[in-house]
Amino acid sequence: MIDLKTIDDVIARGPYTDTWESLSQVQVPGWFPDAKFGIFTHWGLYTVPEYRNEWYSRNMYIEGYPECDHHRATYGPQSEFGYKDFIPMFTAERFDADEWLDLFAKAGAKYYFPVSEHHDGYQMYRSELSHWNTVETGPHRDIIGELREATLGHGMHFATSNHRAEHWWFMGHGRDFESDVRGPEADVKGGFYWPANPEPDNQDLFSVPRPDEEYLDDWLLRVCELIDGYRPEMLYFDWWIQHDAFKPYVRRVAAYYYNRGVEWGVPVIICYKDDGMAWGAGLFDVERGGLSTATPYPWQTDTAIARNSWCYTNSLDYKSLSELIVTLVDAVSKNGNLLLNVGPKADGSIADHDRELLEGIGAWMDANGEGIYGTRPWRFAEEGDTKAAEGSFADQTALEYTAGDWRFTAKDGDVYAFCLNPAGQATLTSTTFGAYHDGIRAPFHGIVERVEQLGAGEVPFERTADGLVITPAERPGVAADVPVGFRITIR
Numbered sequence: 001m002i003d004l005k006t007i008d009d010v011i012a013r014g015p016y017t018d019t020w021e022s023l024s025q026v027q028v029p030g031w032f033p034d035a036k037f038g039i040f041t042h043w044g045l046y047t048v049p050e051y052r053n054e055w056y057s058r059n060m061y062i063e064g065y066p067e068c069d070h071h072r073a074t075y076g077p078q079s080e081f082g083y084k085d086f087i088p089m090f091t092a093e094r095f096d097a098d099e100w101l102d103l104f105a106k107a108g109a110k111y112y113f114p115v116s117e118h119h120d121g122y123q124m125y126r127s128e129l130s131h132w133n134t135v136e137t138g139p140h141r142d143i144i145g146e147l148r149e150a151t152l153g154h155g156m157h158f159a160t161s162n163h164r165a166e167h168w169w170f171m172g173h174g175r176d177f178e179s180d181v182r183g184p185e186a187d188v189k190g191g192f193y194w195p196a197n198p199e200p201d202n203q204d205l206f207s208v209p210r211p212d213e214e215y216l217d218d219w220l221l222r223v224c225e226l227i228d229g230y231r232p233e234m235l236y237f238d239w240w241i242q243h244d245a246f247k248p249y250v251r252r253v254a255a256y257y258y259n260r261g262v263e264w265g266v267p268v269i270i271c272y273k274d275d276g277m278a279w280g281a282g283l284f285d286v287e288r289g290g291l292s293t294a295t296p297y298p299w300q301t302d303t304a305i306a307r308n309s310w311c312y313t314n315s316l317d318y319k320s321l322s323e324l325i326v327t328l329v330d331a332v333s334k335n336g337n338l339l340l341n342v343g344p345k346a347d348g349s350i351a352d353h354d355r356e357l358l359e360g361i362g363a364w365m366d367a368n369g370e371g372i373y374g375t376r377p378w379r380f381a382e383e384g385d386t387k388a389a390e391g392s393f394a395d396q397t398a399l400e401y402t403a404g405d406w407r408f409t410a411k412d413g414d415v416y417a418f419c420l421n422p423a424g425q426a427t428l429t430s431t432t433f434g435a436y437h438d439g440i441r442a443p444f445h446g447i448v449e450r451v452e453q454l455g456a457g458e459v460p461f462e463r464t465a466d467g468l469v470i471t472p473a474e475r476p477g478v479a480a481d482v483p484v485g486f487r488i489t490i491r
């Protein structure tokens with residue numbers, strides 16, 4: 001069993017120490033900037049009710065919340081049927097890790113990030129630190145272990161995320177009225193709901209009640225147990241590690257993880273949001289958003305196929321295939337990767353529409369992937385009036401792109417140009433490649449030798465004063481608003 005002495009010994013051996021100065025020397029794994037596209041999954045007990053979103057475990061204990069009313073109407077009072085009582089219902093009878101990874105690989109993903117433990121505190125893997133895990137309860141299977149084996153078997157990179165930090169307060173509202181959270185499972189370390197503290201202002205970095213040493217040690221041990229047991233190439237934390245109390249513990253877990261990576265001979269890195277780590281000590285991630293310009297550093301956006309939930313529910317507000325592909329292209333043009341979340345159903349199956357969207361992305365990648373994988377930003381990232389907003393949670397309203405909106409990437413001397421919404425037009429014009437005219441130079445002042453439509457072959461083009469005018473080939477079976485890519489060969 002992992003213990004604090006083992007953690008301290010690994011940190012002491014180095015080469016990384018638990019200081020930002022040392023941790024900021026970590027390098028992004030070499031495969032990551034080429035991979036461009038990964039899959040995220042949120043799947044756990046919170047999926048069983050299939051209601052609203054993955055915060056069901058918190059919200060079912062807050063009087064006046066829809067989850068609270070729904071729970072009482074569907075399952076009975078929280079004092080008689082609490083969140084823990086979903087565990088026997090979580091049998092995962094249709095879960096097949098290889099079937100999931102077949103689909104993710106078909107979608108074109110190069111890496112995979114399942115959630116190992118969400119805010120609810122239920123571990124999706126084998127643990128010696130808590131009995132509340134999928135091996136000892138529920139499906140009686142090592143879910144993360146099976147997913148890791150399937151991921152590696154498909155030639156993809158395995159990563160995982162841990163969202164336990166918020167468990168300090170996540171179940172605390174259950175103490176406000178008669179519920180099972182008032183029982184021993186909240187009062188004793190190791191209990192399912194423990195410690196169930198009152199919820200602070202969860203955006204305040206100094207909020208109280210402040211996580212104490214007992215809880216923080218437990219958090220550290222759980223994460224290090226996960227690292228040793230499953231050897232992820234990347235590790236992701238949700239936002240609450242930003243709290244002041246977590247700072248020394250985040251440094252310790254990072255030093256432990258990075259040193260383990262050195263021991264394994266496998267480059268590893270932590271993904272973090274906002275300013276949860278010092279700059280350069282991990283990989284910067286933007287939740288449900290992006291950046292407005294190309295960057296010299298690799299980064300990632302994590303978003304979901306639905307606007308209103310990370311897990312599967314019966315009321316998902318799905319994004320369109322076009323919007324998902326635009327998100328990918330926009331991120332890649334700015335040196336980012338897309339980590340796209342899908343939420344499997346409670347029984348372990350993947351819903352038909354989720355599958356349809358992933359297969360649609362895969363079909364698009366089959367035609368256009370050469371302009372995505374292994375590319376880097378060109379000297380111009382974008383063209384057009386429609387621009388993605390900077391920062392997190394910018395995906396709640398779909399932007400309306402036009403045939404005048406383009407994104408660019410570069411590889412092997414070629415430029416790749418993606419029209420974000422061809423809209424069925426007979427010709428498409430990129431003003432960036434306009435010809436020299438009346439003493440005015442276009443942004444690009446070179447010679448275009450050939451234009452090829454990705455997946456279709458060489459297509460006619462003409463450089464005019466207005467721009468590079470391309471006559472695209474037909475795309476049978478592809479919606480008019482789905483982006484189209486071109487390889488532009490420069491003489």
